[in-house]
Amino acid sequence: MNHQASSDTLADMFDRSAETMPRADLAALQLSRLKQTLHNAYANVPHVRAKWDAAGVRPEHLKSLADIARFPFTTKADMRDTYPFGLFAVPREQVVRLHASSGTTGKATVVGYTQNDIDLWSNLMARCIACAGGRPGDVLHNAYGYGLFTGGLGVHYGAELLGCTVVPVSGGLTERQVTLLQDFGARIICATPSYALNIAEVAEAMGVDVRKLPVQIGIFGAEPWSNEMRHDLEARLGIAAVDLYGLSEIIGPGVAVECGVARNGLHGWEDHFLFEVIDPKTLEPVKPGDAGELVMTTLTKEALPMVRYRSRDITRLTDEPCACGRTHRRILRVTGRDDDMMIIRGVNVYPSQIEALLIGLPDISPHYQIVLMRDGALDSMTVEIEVAPGAPHDDAQKCTDISGRIKSRLGVSCTIALKASGELPRSQGKAVRVKDLRKKP
DSSP: OOHHHHHHHHTTTSOGGGOOOOOOHHHHHHHHHHHHHHHHHHHHOHHHHHHHHHHHGGGGGOOOOOOOOOOGOOOHHHHHHOOOOOOOOOOOOOEEEEEEOOOOSOOOOOEEEHHHHHHHHHHHHHHHHHHTTTOOOEEEOOOSOOOOSHHHHHHHHHHHHHEEEOOOOSSHHHHHHHHHHHHHHHHHEEEOOHHHHHHHHHHHHHHHHHSSSSSOOOESSSOOOOOHHHHHHHHTTTTTOOOOEEEETTEEEEEEOOOOTOOEEEETTTTEEEEEEOOOTTTOOOOOOOOOEEEOOOSSSSOOOSSSSEEEHHHHHEEEOTTTTOSSOEEEEOOOEEEGGETTTEEEOHHHHHHHHHHHHHEEEEEEEEEEEEEETTEEHHHHHHETTTSSSOOOOHHHHHHHHHHHHHHOEEEEEEETTTOOOOOOSOOOOOOOOOOOO
């Protein structure tokens, strides 16, 4: 009886009615919260105030949601220029947790959370897991990395709030991950899609058929992945693979998720975030339904309010109704990042486009790496691809066929280098798909 009462309480911890709110009510809520966010940022963040003053805008200039277009964008450069705490809207003493990027390309981007922010984040992740099909009492195997990366702890606290039994295994020690999936009987697995693929491969090598285990749902995110990768993971693991989306700068995982009903676009939680799509070159809004760069504004965060943050993620928004009944607009699958886009001899190419063409080819594994080099005055691309176990990796005809497939579909020439099974590095977290060996000018 106590367990049932606890489950009922947990089920009511976050407001499910917000997910089916009429669009007019949702817009009114967004406008009210957006005004509060702008006033908070302007009053408490000197960097923001100076930037808006220079642009000639103030919070009171916002009369409608469309007026957000008058305000300057926020980028990673703003975060690095104010490193570490210069964008915080509360005193550092009110920040209960810090997360940060690796800083491999410069100063790290630092994000902070008040206790209310942590509670909000947990609430949103609980909403995401439930939307994906999770429920109180599920065992959830969390293979997202813990630490300064937001993935592990973000999923962890949301799953606990929902009432799941969390296995905080993090990344690495992949054979042990397989053993824990066997022993603990997880119904849900959470990981980057590339690491989930690694788990599937290691399980096969151990003689373990994951498809016969209790795991039913995979919640995958933190890197772009294709529908072809989805189908491969579902076939190997015997699960329904669900896409999860978030950025540390916005809150972490929990910004949007696919529902377990349709798995066709991520429900973006518009009661807490405002979404725009812009042309990354002109910075103007694209036509409804067109692809462009996703821009986000937080509506309820305290420590680090973000106004028009440029995600660099390329996607589309759709207003089409979903079979699940949720009314929040869906973010369609992210096809790549604007800053990950490769320009090879005038042709724009995303790693996910290469991935989609490789998965499912006979005797080819889903592991690949793109190597960019300079050939005289021009760029050249080599795609290193692992063959399936037992398949030859000196098949010249296969190289010709794959390069022809890429040329005909994407319009770019490349060299194919087949690698033996296990030769390419395996992901323990986010996969490194591109190795850029070009000399910078």
